[in-house]
Amino acid sequence: MGTHHEGTAAERRALDAYIKLMRAARSVTARLVRRLATERLTERQFGVLETLYHLGPLPQCALGRKQLTTGGNITFVVDNLVRDGLAERRRDSSDRRIVTVHLTPKGRALIAQTFPRHAAAIQEQFSALTPDEQEVLARLMKKLGLAQGLADDEGAETPATGRA
Amino acid sequence: MGTHHEGTAAERRALDAYIKLMRAARSVTARLVRRLATERLTERQFGVLETLYHLGPLPQCALGRKQLTTGGNITFVVDNLVRDGLAERRRDSSDRRIVTVHLTPKGRALIAQTFPRHAAAIQEQFSALTPDEQEVLARLMKKLGLAQGLADDEGAETPATGRA
DNA sequence: ATCCTATTATTCAACATTGAATCACAATAG
DNA sequence: CTATTGTGATTCAATGTTGAATAATAGGAT
Numbered sequence: 001m002g003t004h005h006e007g008t009a010a011e012r013r014a015l016d017a018y019i020k021l022m023r024a025a026r027s028v029t030a031r032l033v034r035r036l037a038t039e040r041l042t043e044r045q046f047g048v049l050e051t052l053y054h055l056g057p058l059p060q061c062a063l064g065r066k067q068l069t070t071g072g073n074i075t076f077v078v079d080n081l082v083r084d085g086l087a088e089r090r091r092d093s094s095d096r097r098i099v100t101v102h103l104t105p106k107g108r109a110l111i112a113q114t115f116p117r118h119a120a121a122i123q124e125q126f127s128a129l130t131p132d133e134q135e136v137l138a139r140l141m142k143k144l145g146l147a148q149g150l151a152d153d154e155g156a157e158t159p160a161t162g163r164a
Numbered sequence: 165m166g167t168h169h170e171g172t173a174a175e176r177r178a179l180d181a182y183i184k185l186m187r188a189a190r191s192v193t194a195r196l197v198r199r200l201a202t203e204r205l206t207e208r209q210f211g212v213l214e215t216l217y218h219l220g221p222l223p224q225c226a227l228g229r230k231q232l233t234t235g236g237n238i239t240f241v242v243d244n245l246v247r248d249g250l251a252e253r254r255r256d257s258s259d260r261r262i263v264t265v266h267l268t269p270k271g272r273a274l275i276a277q278t279f280p281r282h283a284a285a286i287q288e289q290f291s292a293l294t295p296d297e298q299e300v301l302a303r304l305m306k307k308l309g310l311a312q313g314l315a316d317d318e319g320a321e322t323p324a325t326g327r328a
Numbered sequence: 329a330t331c332c333t334a335t336t337a338t339t340c341a342a343c344a345t346t347g348a349a350t351c352a353c354a355a356t357a358g
Numbered sequence: 359c360t361a362t363t364g365t366g367a368t369t370c371a372a373t374g375t376t377g378a379a380t381a382a383t384a385g386g387a388t
Contacts (some may be wrong), residue, residue: 145188
């Protein structure tokens with residue numbers, strides 16, 4: 001499973017950790033995306049719905065930061081949620097640049113039903129790790145993600161499962 | 165940073181680990197992709213070149229498994245590598261279904277030059293973790309990725325950085 | 329007020345990715 | 359030999375994603 005690269009020990013260690021991280025993340029994501037497809041949701045549609053569900057109405061720019069994606073993409077995702085009657089846009093009256101996205105009753109019902117299943121699927125996958133290992137992993141990922149912080153998130157609030 | 169979800173401790177632990185894993189993976193990937201763009205390579209183009217560089221010529225189906233992507237996508241990626249003169253296709257004579265992908269001299273020169281820079285960028289990002297932490301991470305990721313194994317890889321051989 | 333700068337959302341073209349359908353070929357069973 | 363089944367590659371349409379350009383608005387500065 002190692003690397004074929006000949007470098008310093010430090011380099012090989014970093015590459016090995018990197019490749020295993022990416023493969024695992026990709027495997028986990030692929031399984032969850034396949035599951036979400038059975039609920040007619042894409043990964044990011046789910047992420048937006050879930051964020052709105054747990055944090056309440058938010059401007060699109062905030063959603064973009066939460067989902068770690070671009071403004072153009074959020075516009076597209078929200079377009080589709082609106083098309084499907086799951087969310088609606090409301091122009092902010094105090095700052096007219098801002099469009100706040102709200103769940104519709106239909107959207108709320110869908111995410112209320114879907115989220116527990118999604119959470120269960122995540123829990124099942126992570127059952128491959130012991131509770132201690134999960135906590136260690138969370139700590140390491142926080143350290144790694146924060147490094148050179150790419151302005152991921154403006155604050156401390158992170159929705160439950162967010163984008164993936 | 166936690167989750168807003170009210171569930172069992174086990175569920176919250178898994179969700180927290182999951183969300184941090186995904187955010188970190190996405191951040192790391194975003195930074196590396198941005199760097200690769202300066203070399204006129206996409207993430208998967210780089211992954212394919214790197215695999216060929218370290219493992220030698222391979223059939224497209226093998227590349228697909230290494231890169232954890234679909235056959236159609238590999239065809240597309242290889243199309244572009246061929247267009248750019250970095251790789252070439254050769255029909256296998258003993259099994260005429262198979263197309264083996266080879267690096268061209270130009271492709272080999274490019275990846276030989278690019279790979280060290282990419283490796284250095286990875287090493288820099290992972291310097292946020294101690295060597296011990298990197299090894300723990302690698303172990304955890306292997307455990308997690310193998311769970312419910314989605315037939316990622318046919319064997320033990322994994323290219324140095326692969327896809328990301 | 330007027331200018332400058334920054335933020336927000338939208339649009340669009342280019343590109344990436346998937347999944348399904350199709351074709352070619354191989355391998356096996358009968 | 360010839361069906362049948364399986365594998366590898368390609369194609370295509372639908373969709374997702376990015377990055378750049380644009381327009382509207384806000385918030386100072388002067």
